[in-house]
Amino acid sequence: MKKLALVMVLVLAGCVTAGVKITESDINSIVVGQTTDANLIAKFGKPLVKGKDSDGNTTLSWYYVNSNFVGQHSQTSLTVTFGEDGKVKSYITSDISN
Numbered sequence: 001m002k003k004l005a006l007v008m009v010l011v012l013a014g015c016v017t018a019g020v021k022i023t024e025s026d027i028n029s030i031v032v033g034q035t036t037d038a039n040l041i042a043k044f045g046k047p048l049v050k051g052k053d054s055d056g057n058t059t060l061s062w063y064y065v066n067s068n069f070v071g072q073h074s075q076t077s078l079t080v081t082f083g084e085d086g087k088v089k090s091y092i093t094s095d096i097s098n
Contacts, residue, residue, distance in 0.1 A: 019064040022076045035088045
């Protein structure tokens with residue numbers, strides 16, 4: 001029993017999850033010209049990256065990462081560009097996994 005407990009601790013220690021999960025449903029709920037930065041911050045929390053694009057528009061980026069002890073890794077990112085009115089102008093998502 002002690003060996004099983006030790007194995008479980010090692011397995012769980014090797015799993016890493018960071019960020020708020022970004023689902024396809026979440027992405028599909030974003031409406032250009034309607035969804036606001038406040039809406040997305042309420043849904044995903046504080047963005048990991050905040051910046052400005054070459055036109056002076058605000059960009060916010062969120063990431064979700066999941067890795068386990070055997071080297072499997074997945075990452076989803078969402079970067080959203082907002083107009084001066086705080087509403088979504090455009091967004092891009094990416095998924096990486098092995």
